[in-house]
Amino acid sequence: MIAAVKNMYHTNSDRVSVLVEKRYRELFREDLDQGFCDQLIQLYLHPEAFDAKDFKGYDLKTILQYLRITHNYYLDSRLPEIEQTIGQLTLSNAPTPLVKRVVLFFSAYRTKLHQHIEKEEKGILNHVENVLRGENGDKTIVEDFLKEHDDIDSILTYVNELLSTEYLEQNMSLISLLSAQIELLMIDLYIHGRVEEEVFIPKVLNYFTEK
Numbered sequence: 001m002i003a004a005v006k007n008m009y010h011t012n013s014d015r016v017s018v019l020v021e022k023r024y025r026e027l028f029r030e031d032l033d034q035g036f037c038d039q040l041i042q043l044y045l046h047p048e049a050f051d052a053k054d055f056k057g058y059d060l061k062t063i064l065q066y067l068r069i070t071h072n073y074y075l076d077s078r079l080p081e082i083e084q085t086i087g088q089l090t091l092s093n094a095p096t097p098l099v100k101r102v103v104l105f106f107s108a109y110r111t112k113l114h115q116h117i118e119k120e121e122k123g124i125l126n127h128v129e130n131v132l133r134g135e136n137g138d139k140t141i142v143e144d145f146l147k148e149h150d151d152i153d154s155i156l157t158y159v160n161e162l163l164s165t166e167y168l169e170q171n172m173s174l175i176s177l178l179s180a181q182i183e184l185l186m187i188d189l190y191i192h193g194r195v196e197e198e199v200f201i202p203k204v205l206n207y208f209t210e211k
Helices: 002-028 034-045 060-092 097-132 139-148 153-165 169-210
Strands: none
Touching: 002 034, 002 060, 034 060, 034 169, 060 097, 060 169, 097 139, 097 153, 097 169, 139 169, 153 169
């Protein structure tokens, strides 16, 4: 995944960077600390520069807000955008093997991402929110999260690889759009995952210890 993200930015930085700042400033402007927002935008433009130490100064509540905002964003915006483009590709094409595989694998990915997010929201994120409100922390919930935290992004990587291996001359604009949308989601999820594991979890454990 790391190699894929780095390669995207080496080859597509101009295409991606134009879209990122406006979109994420709108997403985070009212709910997150401005400095945290600036840090995230720089990471979206240069994900290979991620360093958990850069988030040391932000409190647990801010990190929790970021995780929940992006969870909602993936489900309510990112996935529907990609599905709309896939639908346009399906309508404008005969049911080629490429289109069939893209539909099949992205549908599987969508289901897994919904399940993944629902599990986190009902589990560790709800627990941490309750702890911030005064309840006692339970380290076993954190330990279970780390044991069960699965990587579902390989499906998304495969879908993007499919798009790069076949050429549909009559629909290259849709293929390019779909590929760009998937790449942006992959980069977003890469940053999200690293913040979750390298920033959020250590802060949770530290908060539990100090409380």
